[in-house]
Amino acid sequence: MDELLTEYQYYLISEKMKSENTVKSYTSDLANYLYYLQEKLSINNPQDITTDEIKRYLTYLKKLGYSATSSSRALSAIKSFHKFLFLERRTTINPAIHLTSPKLDKKLPTVLSIDEVLRLLNSVKDDTPYHMRNKAMLELVYATGLRVSELVNLRLIDLHLTNKMISTVGKGNKERIIPINDYALKILRRYLIEARPKLVIPSKDQGFVFLNNHGTAISRQSFFLILKELAKEAGITKEISPHTLRHSFATHLLEAGTDLRLIQEMLGHEDISTTQIYTHLSNQKLKEIYKGAHPHEKKSI
Incomplete structure (x- = not known):
């Protein structure tokens, strides 16, 4: 069934115009699924797969200690794969069509x-090319709400600095244009003029904006390690994720009164419901302020 998996990737x-990360995660999940079918159940023909086999696999994942989130993602990949096989007439039935993922909190x-955020950004030094790069990356993410994958894949041709804009291709290969504020623009320009030329290796230069010590594009993992280390130095004790600055960007815009639809556009969310999670964060902060400020809330019960 390996050739079917290759066709599915294509x-x-x-x-489906899926992102590189989605393709990788789906392929990994399906490779494990097909291995289980072949090695544990001796199934080599997709036509022989039934709903019961899929349920057995999900039970197997649970026994292995998979989280509800990981199992749900695996099921999404399996459902997509079987839908593909059915639409391509590789099978006459879709055994996954009625399976539903458990609702996750x-x-x-x-x-x-x-x-x-200000403590974090101000803690970044700018005395070496690498420090200037780090400062520019963090300022740019907080100024634009870029996904980390979009940041590390940003190329020089995506920068429209005269117009104070950058362009990026997000999920679903959809391009969007995002404005950039004057301060972040100043930091980015300094990196491009003073630091990037010292990091670039002409024979390896593919036009990526942010480079590592090998002259190639910095990785998502490296960015996250840099972010965690800088957060620690800034005395931030909250649990940091690669998208913490992106989430902070959206929440702070919402708290400042920015229209939710505009935030959706800047973040590149296809569905407004994805953006609405930031209203919950904003409401949560409102409750905290109310609890601390309202006279009745201050009374002891």
Whole structure:
């Protein structure tokens, strides 16, 4: 069934326009699924897969200690794969069509306060090319709300500095244009003029904006390690994720009165419901302020 998985990968990329990260995660989940079917159940023909086999696999994942989130993602990949096989007439039935993922509690993302963001950004030194790069990356993410994958894949041709804009291709290969504020623009320009030329290796230069010590694009993992280390130095004790600054960007815009639809556009969310999670974060802060400020809330009970 390996050739079917290869065809499915092509389908995800060329027809469904899925991101590289989605394709990788789906492929990994399906490789494990197909291995289980072949090695544990001796199933080598997709036509022989039934709903019961899929349920057995999900039970197997649970026994392995998979979290509800990981199992749900695996099921999404399996459902997508079987839908593909059915549409391509590789099977006459879709055994996954009636399977539903358990409803997961949406965990609110970690958001830094404005004071914490300023502490983080101000803690970044700018005395070496690498420090200038780090400062530019953090300022740019907080100024634009870029996903980390979009940040590390940003190229020089995506920068429209005269117009104070950057362009990026997000999920679903959809391009969007995002404004950039004057301060972040100043930090970015300094990096491009003073630091990037010292990091670039001409023979390896592919036009990526942010480079590592090998002259190639910095990785998502490296960015996250840098972010965690800088947060620690700034005395921030909250649990940091790669998208903490993106979440903070959106929440602070909402708290400042920015229209939710505009935030949706800047973040590149296809569905407004994805953006609405920031209203919960904003409401949560409102409750905290109310509890601390309202006279009745201050009374002991």
